[in-house]
Amino acid sequence: MDSLLTSAVAGLSAGGAYAILGxxxxxxxxxVAVVNFTATALGAVGAFxxxxxxxxxxxxxxxxxTGLVAGxxxxxxxxxxxxxxxxGSNQTVKAAVTAALLVCIIALGLRLTGGQHPRAFPDLVGGAGLQLAGVTITAASLVSIGLAIVLTIAVEQFLGRTRTGLQLRALSERPMAAELLGIPVRRLAIAVWALSGAMTTIALILVAPLxxxxxxxxxxxxxxxxxAALVGSFNSFRAALIGGIAIGVIEGLASGFVGLAQYRAAVPFLVILTVLMWSQRGARWDEAR
Structure with a gap:
């Protein structure tokens, strides 16, 4: 039991990074109504x-x-x-564009960084953070989860309580109307991409040593x-936060079992499959009746 608890806690650092990414x-x-497949590749640019x-x-x-600026x-x-x-394109086209760019960025990045040869990333937040029930929670775990929580709260408050946040919501819900009302649509959209790139770079710098x-x-x-984003239906920041941390913890638990450790990378795929199946439960049950 203690070993499983230790393994679960060990997954918190990755879980915090997944939460930020989600x-x-x-x-x-x-x-900006874009399913951004390039998110982590862009963060990887800054990290490298x-x-x-x-x-x-x-x-x-x-x-x-400098890495943050590059990302x-x-x-x-x-x-x-x-x-x-x-x-003027729909969401499907934009998603396809980012998927194509992902392939291009990975190919170029592997070429410029020496292929699949791992780099020795420094552990920026090393050492023990605190003891809980006899288990050590690392400082990296506390920082990554703390950043994820702060980011989630800040984004929610920003969108709900500021003028710029209201403009961004108008941009996402009625882009043409927002532009006609004089809202700087393109400038705000670029700002969204910039903030996303910076936070993704931070998350990858934190998780890279693991x-x-x-x-x-x-x-x-x-x-x-x-x-993690799918847990929140690509809509809820808090659900994405919880989903990201949960995925990290489940990966940690999997690594605690000798037979499952090699399959820990499959955990996110299983989460995606489970969420998609759960979202379709009503239609399937109606068909079964």
Missing amino acids: VCVVFTYRL VMVMLTELGYPMVPAVL TAASVAVGFVTTIWFS RSPDFGSLSLLVVPAFA
Whole structure:
């Protein structure tokens, strides 16, 4: 029992990062109506800029800040493409564009970063955080979960209580009407992409030391990000927060069993399948009657 509890707690750090990623996916979908397959690949750009600078001997703080700028800039570039070139397209087309860009970014990223050779990402938040029921919760876990909670609350308050938040909601619900009313639609959409890129970069920098951190592996963390967002039906920030943490904990539990450890990467896929099946339960039961 103690070993299972330890394994579950060990998954909190990844769970916090998944929660941040899931909230960012919901944020982008709700405000600019794009299912963003490139989310983690763009964050991986920033994370790898950071680690390559540290390998060259640059101090940690400037390297992290430069990585954040790179991840944000990459996200703004993709946002510019979807906002300007595909502004009149439907959600399916925009999703297809980001899926195609994901493949391109992964191929280019693997080429520029040395293929699937893992990089030694520094653990920015090392050490023990606190003891709970005899189990040590790492500082990285506390920071990642804390950031996820702060991001969720901040986004909810921002959208519900500020003028800019109301404009963003108008942008997502009635983009043409918002533009006619003089709301700076494109500028706000690019700002959404920028914030998403910055937060995704932070999440990947935190989770990279726990993974096999090659560019492709980090980019494909879009799967747990989408699983967390799907728990919230791509609408609820809080549900995405809970879903991301839960996925990390389940992965941690799986790693505690010898026979299941090698299948822990399948957990997000199982969550996606379960949520989709549950969402279709009414239709299937009606057919069965």
